[in-house]
Amino acid sequence: MNRVGRPREAGIDARIVDAVAELVPQYGYSGLTVERVVKVAKTSKPAFYRRFKSIADVVPLILASRFGTDVDVDTGSVAGDLLEIQIRQCELYNHVLTRSALAGFLDYLAIHPDDAKPFVEGYLAPRRAFTHVLLDRGVARGEIPAGADPAYVADLLTGPVIMRGLLPGMPAIDAELVRRTVSTVLTEIGYTGDRSMLEDFEFPREA
Amino acid sequence: MNRVGRPREAGIDARIVDAVAELVPQYGYSGLTVERVVKVAKTSKPAFYRRFKSIADVVPLILASRFGTDVDVDTGSVAGDLLEIQIRQCELYNHVLTRSALAGFLDYLAIHPDDAKPFVEGYLAPRRAFTHVLLDRGVARGEIPAGADPAYVADLLTGPVIMRGLLPGMPAIDAELVRRTVSTVLTEIGYTGDRSMLEDFEFPREA
Amino acid sequence: MNRVGRPREAGIDARIVDAVAELVPQYGYSGLTVERVVKVAKTSKPAFYRRFKSIADVVPLILASRFGTDVDVDTGSVAGDLLEIQIRQCELYNHVLTRSALAGFLDYLAIHPDDAKPFVEGYLAPRRAFTHVLLDRGVARGEIPAGADPAYVADLLTGPVIMRGLLPGMPAIDAELVRRTVSTVLTEIGYTGDRSMLEDFEFPREA
Amino acid sequence: MNRVGRPREAGIDARIVDAVAELVPQYGYSGLTVERVVKVAKTSKPAFYRRFKSIADVVPLILASRFGTDVDVDTGSVAGDLLEIQIRQCELYNHVLTRSALAGFLDYLAIHPDDAKPFVEGYLAPRRAFTHVLLDRGVARGEIPAGADPAYVADLLTGPVIMRGLLPGMPAIDAELVRRTVSTVLTEIGYTGDRSMLEDFEFPREA
DNA sequence: GTATAACCGAGACGGTACGTCAGGTCTTGAT
DNA sequence: ATCAAGACCTGACGTACCGTCTCGGTTATAC
Structure with missing residues (x-):
């Protein structure tokens, strides 16, 4: 009991x-x-x-309380969906909490792999999995050909952002980065449709 | 005296x-x-x-002693150069020292920006600058059109690699990642020449 | 209610x-x-x-449950009475509970004088008072002259015993100590009668 | 080194x-x-x-710094020597430090017998041993017959004093107690000489 | 027969202190 | 001026108990 x-x-x-x-x-x-x-x-x-068990246990709860736990985007097009999740991701990695906590937290996880599990399964994996969902929907809608690798798509979206957020002396995470990464991914997955939404979106958004 | x-x-x-x-x-x-x-x-x-001053002062010396300080690649083609620097970069971020030390070191730098200077100027900046050199040479050789942003090229090469090296539960840094990132960059910069070297290269290399 | x-x-x-x-x-x-x-x-x-209120409150109850609360000795002679109460006292101070609890309990009482009251009035004082009764009976029986100080008699009986029980490295509390302390007291109070009971008594007694 | x-x-x-x-x-x-x-x-x-190792380790040093470590009394007579050591002993057990520290210290020693060694050998044993010396000198001077047990003499001197110092609700340690304990011991060891020094001595002494 | 009230256990609460580890500095005798 | 050794003070660690409180549940008497 x-x-x-x-x-x-x-x-x-x-x-x-x-x-x-x-x-x-x-x-x-x-x-x-x-x-x-x-x-x-x-x-x-x-x-x-x-x-x-330690302060590291608290960190995932901060992410959860500040950025939510669910991934739920459906704008009706692959391009719109990618833009939306990339904007959200950039907000996350541009946030003062992420910038100040992430590196230390990753360092902790590097030598406490067991403690990484909740973070991986509860946070990282669902987000990478959503890329899969998003591409499947695009294939179903006929926007893109089948065959794109969702893991590599996730790498292309997140890699540049996390890099700029973690390394010192890097360019800012800005609207231009959002535009370019989404554009690169669209090319990569063979999307040939409308890209006009990349011309006009708001970033960073309000609080 | x-x-x-x-x-x-x-x-x-x-x-x-x-x-x-x-x-x-x-x-x-x-x-x-x-x-x-x-x-x-x-x-x-x-x-x-x-x-x-602290252990953080020692870390750049490890990188220097293990991976050298100079960037000097010239294979004669943009594709070859990119492949070479990406292989080297993947070796670095796949190394046990990098995997275990980088996150903690970055965390330290996040609150000691002054200590970041030698690392940025002595290590990161030269490598990003070399992308500029490499692209310029490609333009001079007529392999690619002018206009590519070397900073974004560096993001695309390094981002996915550093992300897989730092985050827990990620796919390995392997030859396939090398191939794809270089390929993506080549497309991004408008390279239309020979890509056959991407079919056959050694990774990881010997010790 | x-x-x-x-x-x-x-x-x-x-x-x-x-x-x-x-x-x-x-x-x-x-x-x-x-x-x-x-x-x-x-x-x-x-x-x-x-x-x-605290563990100190429990200790007197242990004494009470193990050694009783009443003092009731009447062998018919001063010498017999003193021997009997000294044997009982030596059993008490030789007991593992007393040896392990008394010093700490006294230390507690030293800074909580209010809590000492029940112990003093319920335990110590009745025993010292009984020395008074015992001597008075001896005077009434004509065994000893009047004038002996019951407080000092109690000191002589209890002092050596408690000392050997509390201090480390002391000789054991044994029959010889019983004999000598009673004998010293008999001399001190001017008793000139029979002391043969000091030659043969049982100590320690059975459980 | x-x-x-x-x-x-x-x-x-x-x-x-x-x-x-x-x-x-x-x-x-x-x-x-x-x-x-x-x-x-x-x-x-x-x-x-x-x-x-603990606070208990400090206590013997307090005794040493406040009351010295050596026992050196020689007044020329057994009675004078006994009076002198008893006066000193009463000062010790009447001192605020002894009264507040002794019980707790003894409680600690009861379950840490190894830590008792320095206290026993450095403090208690020399004092009890000195009783031996004192009686031997008395025998040599012809003041008392041989045969007295120095351990029991020490019990008679120290027991009543330590008892009054440790137990709550006891009479004070005063000149009268000094006089009586010494007198009892003198009788016990068969001393028949001059006892006039017991009539007039200073206790407690100045600081 | 149903409140009411004090009891029961388990276990969390805010605290204090424990004894240890490491930080970065300082002091020694010796090289 | 440097060396190794080991002291210094500071501050944080993670744990053990303190004495109190809160819970869900039990067991009596009193209405």
């Missing part, structure tokens, strides 16, 4: 997530300490460790 | 670099401690701090 | 006392924790704190 | 001892924490643990 005993106080989880989100931009991922987090979250170390 | 007193013992720098290279795959970047490093390097903390 | 609601479960008090008695020799007084006690006693912290 | 490395800072040991001596009367032995001690001593936990 997990109904016995005093139930966990609901607000503490959220306060911890918020505290991490607040502190990461200031101190960087590796500058986060549980002591600082619980101080800002107005709770205690034992309450933290009751919920999380 | 610099010349008075006992001179620095020559081997210590190298022993520290080697110790970091040995320890990074075991402990990860954030698991490195100066104490462990100096113990393995058979030296002392003061000797370490006399040479480096 | 006290009688409404579910009555306290009877066995819990005893199980707590037994648990403390079981754990004290293993962990020492200061190594006792309420959590360990309630675990061994198969009950819960609230049930414990409903009954006791 | 123990000459290598930076030497320990001399003052830290003394500051820790002083801090414990200052805090024990306020908080009691069991209320001492290493954190409080190092804060008052203006040092750090690692510096503390480099020197001591």
Whole structure:
């Protein structure tokens, strides 16, 4: 049974997530300490460790609370769908939280592969899988020929963005990057239809 | 004067670099401690701090000692040059040292932008600049039209590779990725010549 | 009203006392924790704190349950009475529970004088007062002259015993100590009668 | 070698001892924490643990620094010597440090017998051994017959004192107790000489 | 016979302190 | 001036208990 005993106080989880989100931009991922987090979250170390094994456990929850967990795009055309998911992706990797937390989090996962599982299965994999869905729909609609590799399409969309977000001294993640990556992918998958939506879209969007 | 007193013992720098290279795959970047490093390097903390401000200072030296510092490729064709630099790049990002050290190092740089300068100017920038040289040579040789953006070419080459190297659960960095990224770039820059070298090259190369 | 609601479960008090008695020799007084006690006693912290303010509250109950609370000795002679109470006292201070719990308990009382009251008035004072009774009976029987100080007699009886029980590296509390302390006291109070009972008594007694 | 490395800072040991001596009367032995001690001593936990295994390790040093380590009394007569050592002993057990630290310290030793060794051999044993010396000198001088048991003499001197110092609600350790215990011992060992020094001595002495 | 109220367990709560590790600096005797 | 060794203070680690509180459920008496 997990109904016995005093139930966990609901607000503490959220306060911890918020505290991490607040502190990461200031101190960087590796500058986060549980002591600082619980101080800002107005709770205690034992309450933290009751919920999380480490700060790395909290990071996926920040992504979830800030960027949602579901992928659901359907604009009616492959080009529109790709543009939409690329805009969203660029917003994510351009966000201050991602920029300050991602590298440290990846470093942690590199030596704790077991902890990567929830992140991979809950976040990365669904997004890469959606590329598959999107291309299939395009094939069904007759927009593109069959045969495109969704994994490579995902590489082309995400690779340049994540690179600019992580490496120092890189050009900004901007509307031009969105346009070019989508355009490159459209060529790659043999799309010959309308590309006018690439001429006029909003990026970055409002908060 | 610099010349008075006992001179620095020559081997210590190298022993520290080697110790970091040995320890990074075991402990990860954030698991490195100066104490462990100096113990393995058979030296002392003061000797370490006399040479480096922090472990992050050592990392570029590992890259330099393992992968060299110069970029010098000239196969006579744009396609050959791109293939060569992409093979080299994939070797780098597929190497155990890069995989275990890069994310943590980038996290460090994110909150110590000043320390990023030597890495950016000494490593990243020359490589991105070389893309410019390479494309210019192609234009001069009449292989491709003028107008390609070397920064975006670099994004397309490096982005997918770095993404697969850093994110957990990604497909391997393999010959197929080399082939596709180069091919995509060739299309992007308007290259219409021979692509036969993409059919037969060695990757990964020997040690 | 006290009688409404579910009555306290009877066995819990005893199980707590037994648990403390079981754990004290293993962990020492200061190594006792309420959590360990309630675990061994198969009950819960609230049930414990409903009954006791602290573990120190339990200790007098152990003494009471193991050694009784009443002092009732009357052998017909001062010498016999002193021998009897000294044998009992030596059994107490030689017992594993006393040896492992007393020092810690006294340390607790030193900074919680209010909590000492029940122990002093319920345990120590009656025993010291009984020395008074015993001497008065001796005077009434004409065995000893009036004027002996019962407090000092108690010091002479208890002091050496408690010292050997508390300090490390001391000689054992044995029959010889019983004999000598009683003999010293008899001399001190001017007893000139028969001392033959000091030649043959049983110590330690059976369980 | 123990000459290598930076030497320990001399003052830290003394500051820790002083801090414990200052805090024990306020908080009691069991209320001492290493954190409080190092804060008052203006040092750090690692510096503390480099020197001591626990707070219990510090206690004997307090005794040594406050009451000396040597036993050296020779007044020329058994009665004078006994009076002198008893006065000193009463001062010790009447001191605020002893009263607040002893019980807790003894509790600690009860479950850490190995840690008792230095205290027993460095403090208790020499004092009990001195009783032997003192009686031998008395026998040599012809003041007392041979045969007295120095261990029991030590019990009679120390027992009542330590009992009054440790137990709650006991009479004070005063000149009258000094007089009586010494007198009892003199009778016990068969001393028949002058006892006039018991009529007039100073207790407690000045600081 | 149904409230009511105190009990029961389990276990979370905010705290304090634990003993350890590593940080980066400083101090020693020796090279 | 450098070396290795090892001290220094700081600060964070993850854990153990503290004494309290909250829950779902039980067991009595009182209405």
